[in-house]
Amino acid sequence: MISLTSEQKQMVMTVREITQKEFKPNGLRYMDGTFPWENIKRLAEIGVLGMAVPEAYGGLGLPVFDTALILEEIAKGCYVTAMAVLGEVGVQTRIISTYAPETIKQNILPGVCTGENILAICMTEPDAGTDVANYKTNAEVRGERVILNGVKTLISRAEEACMFVVFTRIDKTPGAEGIGCALVERGAPGLEVTGSFHTMGGEYLHEVRFENCEIPRENLVLEHGGFKKLLNAFNTQRCLNPAISLGLAEGAFDESVQYMKDRKAFGRSIGDFQGMRWKLADMYKDIEAGRGLLYRACQSADPFPDPLLAATAKVFCNEMSLKVTSEAVQIHGGYGFTDEFLVSRFYRGARYGTLGGGTSETLRNLIGKRLMTDMPDTDGILTSWLD
Numbered sequence: 001m002i003s004l005t006s007e008q009k010q011m012v013m014t015v016r017e018i019t020q021k022e023f024k025p026n027g028l029r030y031m032d033g034t035f036p037w038e039n040i041k042r043l044a045e046i047g048v049l050g051m052a053v054p055e056a057y058g059g060l061g062l063p064v065f066d067t068a069l070i071l072e073e074i075a076k077g078c079y080v081t082a083m084a085v086l087g088e089v090g091v092q093t094r095i096i097s098t099y100a101p102e103t104i105k106q107n108i109l110p111g112v113c114t115g116e117n118i119l120a121i122c123m124t125e126p127d128a129g130t131d132v133a134n135y136k137t138n139a140e141v142r143g144e145r146v147i148l149n150g151v152k153t154l155i156s157r158a159e160e161a162c163m164f165v166v167f168t169r170i171d172k173t174p175g176a177e178g179i180g181c182a183l184v185e186r187g188a189p190g191l192e193v194t195g196s197f198h199t200m201g202g203e204y205l206h207e208v209r210f211e212n213c214e215i216p217r218e219n220l221v222l223e224h225g226g227f228k229k230l231l232n233a234f235n236t237q238r239c240l241n242p243a244i245s246l247g248l249a250e251g252a253f254d255e256s257v258q259y260m261k262d263r264k265a266f267g268r269s270i271g272d273f274q275g276m277r278w279k280l281a282d283m284y285k286d287i288e289a290g291r292g293l294l295y296r297a298c299q300s301a302d303p304f305p306d307p308l309l310a311a312t313a314k315v316f317c318n319e320m321s322l323k324v325t326s327e328a329v330q331i332h333g334g335y336g337f338t339d340e341f342l343v344s345r346f347y348r349g350a351r352y353g354t355l356g357g358g359t360s361e362t363l364r365n366l367i368g369k370r371l372m373t374d375m376p377d378t379d380g381i382l383t384s385w386l387d
Contacts, residue, residue, distance in 0.1 A: 002295050008066060014046060015073045024077035028339060031080070031202040035160050039081040040088075040115045043074075048085065050113030052093040057109035064236055064305060065298035068243035075247025076254070079349030080202045082244045087157045088112055091237045092121040092165040095181060098233065098303070099221040104183060108163055120161035122152035122208055129154075130362045132227070133176040137210065138169045139220060146220050148182060148190070148213040158193045158206035162186050166210070167230060170223050181222040181230055188213055200348045231307075234357070238310035239298045241357040242317030245350060246290055249321040252328035252346040253283050259332055270331075279331060283324045290317040308370045311363040318353035318360060325350040 004012070023039055030036050043049055051067045053059025067089045075082040093112055096105060096119075111117030128134045137150025148168060158164075164184045172178070184191055190213030197205045222229055257280065260271035270276050293316050297309035325347040329336035336343045354360045 019077035027078040033204040036081045044115035049088045052089045053109045058113045064301040068298045071243040072247040075244040076251035092119040095233050101218045117162045118160040120157045120164050122164050122166040124154045126153050139182050144217045146215050148210040152208045154205045155208050176227045179227040183219040232304045235305045235310045237357040238314045239305050242314045245317040245321035245353040248346045248350045249287050249324040252325040252343050256328045256331045286320045290320045311366050315360050315363050321350040
């Protein structure tokens, strides 16, 4: 049984109240791609945007678990807001706070806490998503300057971002070992945000081009051999992404319970029918199973989560959320297919989970490989649990 501290409970309840009273009733306004600036500023006021920022730069410096708890609450009311917050508390912030030079930390991180500095992570390319080893974007080191060339696509918050955290090849070094990370500030010569794609979840994704984009050498925060460090940091995202999935499932479940109490059919509430109650039972069962997996993965972070636990939690919560939100739409009948009912938006948001932060197929391969290569011959699962 996982218990929350009094501080964690207080933060969760504060965010829950704001989400339910302010974000949830107004969520429909963001379905056209409008960035939720009002919600971001509101959360900045109570310190949420600084959860991943060390105290030295104005943040709270909270663990991954605390961050997941808050994203879960926000997602119960507004998927678009949860995704916007993920950009401030996720892997890009942790890469900067862990690997960037002091000057960049002082310049960027305080503004992340206040909501003034929005960050975007640039990984996916037109011909390579999960296949990081085949990225074509390249950073050429020329003394104290770095020249960046390449195209990134399906990038969140590119229109609002003040800094781009770019996974890139270094000096055309082949394979995964050649991948590092560069920080590119908006306004850098050769940086251009081009194409845009409106998603079924409501927010926009963009294409970002780097054409002889020149940045200072200190902005190349991870060079040759930095790929393993990037993946370690990225395991954070594999806990925060499913936290949003969990929140969407919980929100859809709550809406379904209330709807089944209110909706009448054949002279009684539809919640009186056994078949409908079984739907709720299965939804609740799956939500609680996902919560246990996710919370355990989050609590393994030191400072980044265990890869096996994070991958397992992500696959389960992503797929569970799709199942639960789909069932919620079914419970609502035709109303569940309309934008005005929250379950429709929860369902569309849930569809993103298995795509971002590592697809379910990729993570199943990772899980299987770890089980085959690292699990002890006897009592393997029991031993890993005791550890």
